[in-house]
Amino acid sequence: MSFPDKFSWGAVTSAYQIEGAWEADGKGPSVWDMFTRRRGHVWDGQTGQVACDHYNHYKGDVALMAQMGLNAYRFSVCWPRVMPSGTGAVNEAGLAFYDRLVDELLAAGVQPWVTLFHWDFPYQLFLRGGWLNPESPAWFAKYTAAVVDRLSDRVTHWVTLNEPQCFIGLGHASGEHAPGLKLDLPEVLLAGHHALLAHGRAVEVIRERAKKKPIVGWSPAGTIYYPATESSEDIAAARVATNSVWPDGVWNNRWWGDPVVFGNYPEEGLRVYGAAAPRATKADFKIIQQPIDFYGCNIFQGEAIKAGPGGAPTLAPLPPGHPRTLYLWSQTPEALYWGPKFLAETYKLPIVITECGMSNCDMVGHDGRVHDQVRIEFMISYLLQLRRALAEGIDVRGYFNWSLMDNFEWQEGYKHRFGLIHVDYATQRRTLKDSAHWFREVIVSNGAALEKYVPDAGPPQPYVIQETMRYVAAHVGESFNIKDLAAHLRCHPDFLSRKFKQQVGEDLSAYIRRVRIDHARELLKQSGSLIDDVAEKSGFSDRIHFTKVFRRVTGQTPGQFQRQFRAGVGERAGVVADPRLKSKNPRSATGA
Known part of the structure; x- marks a missing residue:
């Protein structure tokens, strides 16, 4: 490339x-x-x-x-x-x-x-x-x-x-x-x-x-701040940390x-x-x-970040002997x-x-x-x-x-x-x-x-998987299901679900839910966002269904997530922030 x-x-x-x-x-x-x-x-x-x-x-x-x-x-x-x-x-x-x-x-x-x-x-x-x-x-x-x-x-x-x-x-x-x-x-x-x-x-x-x-x-x-793993929870926590303002x-x-x-x-x-x-x-x-x-x-x-209790950003310490510069x-x-x-x-x-x-x-x-x-x-x-x-x-x-x-x-x-x-x-x-x-x-x-x-990543993902992921990301704010996806790709829904599971290792329905909830999290962080509007913009038909799915994926209701984000990383309601997270000089070995 x-x-x-x-x-x-x-x-x-x-x-x-x-x-x-x-x-x-x-x-x-x-x-x-x-x-x-x-x-x-x-x-x-x-x-x-x-x-x-x-x-x-x-x-x-x-x-x-x-x-x-x-x-x-x-x-x-x-x-x-x-x-x-x-x-x-x-x-x-x-x-x-x-x-x-x-x-x-x-x-x-x-x-x-x-x-x-x-x-x-x-x-x-x-x-x-x-x-x-x-x-x-x-x-x-x-x-x-x-x-x-x-x-x-x-x-x-x-x-x-x-x-x-x-x-x-x-x-x-x-x-x-x-x-x-x-x-x-x-x-x-x-x-x-x-x-x-x-x-x-x-x-x-x-x-x-x-x-x-x-x-x-x-x-x-x-x-x-970057995610310690590429789980959606760690990515969300790293994004929050990168976008945070620290009081000190x-x-x-x-x-x-x-x-x-x-x-x-x-x-x-x-x-x-x-x-x-x-x-x-x-x-x-x-x-x-x-x-x-x-x-x-x-x-x-x-700084590596993992999601702590309630999704709060938590420092993920690097292992002993991790490469460092002379500085x-x-x-x-x-x-x-x-x-x-x-x-x-x-x-x-x-x-x-x-x-x-x-x-x-x-x-x-x-x-x-x-x-x-x-x-x-x-x-x-x-x-x-x-x-x-x-x-x-x-x-x-x-x-x-x-x-x-x-x-x-x-x-x-x-x-x-x-x-x-x-x-x-x-x-x-x-x-x-x-x-x-x-x-x-x-x-x-x-x-x-x-x-x-570049490490050998093996054979590329089949077109049907790439197009599925692209479609889900592009239409995250619309109401669609696996049948709609299969119709777009001109294949049978069972074939698509089975192929996605084989290639990605995740149920297609769970993947769609996760993408929608990740999108909803970002919307809920915005000032003045309303939960009903976020539900609609994330492809959910009603607030009740949205709340159930959101709680199942994140362990919180949309309102709890919204309140803790607006409270600030260091003072979130019901969330204990990592005390090591603070205003950190990116040019320092200690972060002071």
């Missing part, structure tokens, strides 16, 4: 992590320049002042991208390199660097994807309140205008913000990242609200000023994604955050909810199937995997090569799961590996190596790792090279 035509195969970096040249050619300081100058913030006192010196080595780096076969490269623009004070005067030398980089990429056949903000907030604007200042969205809009005016005659792909959960949660709540603040939840959420407004203002500016038709999205951190932090999907796509904060979020939630107006949401063309997601790992992040390739699947179901937008990768302790061997087989195995397993998502019709438009090259890993300094390219920081020598050569094979074949890693 090949991936779709025009699929974006890329790698990604950020300005502070690779550029260096921290005060060259008129660049102003960022909060990361401030944060790293104080010992104790970063491992071994390291900084990004030089990093990969990409500012001076960009031509060679682009040549390596071409050698790898990349057709896309996502990089970020350093805000204070373009506007040293964050607003006001534009630094011509700073813009000229990105001019040269874009031209070099296009000449090499690599599509530039420009990220406008990847955490290097201008220091001078931090002194004026940073993201807590209600003027920050306007500051960001002016900076965006300068970049768009300069680059949009050649750049068509734009990402507004990278991982607001991280630069707000780690930068303003835990203090692990710049600017190192440890604010209370009301101020944390206020800073987040201003960042969302900045996203909306940036989209407005891009659409108003771009010289070429823009393709615009954003890149939040994917907080992904900002690590979730819906609080950030719903304003961008739907124009409101989710009801569960408003309930669990309570008085800490910002006082948002309709005018605010009108700004935030600008049309976007894709939903980016950065997915590195996920101690769990290797859970299932996250790259269930994450895009759940997010696409919720937001109905094309998905782009804007970051996915692993940290390793790579080194140049005696033969002059970097043999990172562990990363190759990681990429195989994750890309096979993404391939599965595509095969099931999920609209995935691109995959960007984190990262193009080894770089400064924020508070971890140079401890971790995420790159497809090894960097010797003392000499700035670059070496393509084995994973880079392997990735080239995948890219040149447009994903077909993954075929040899």
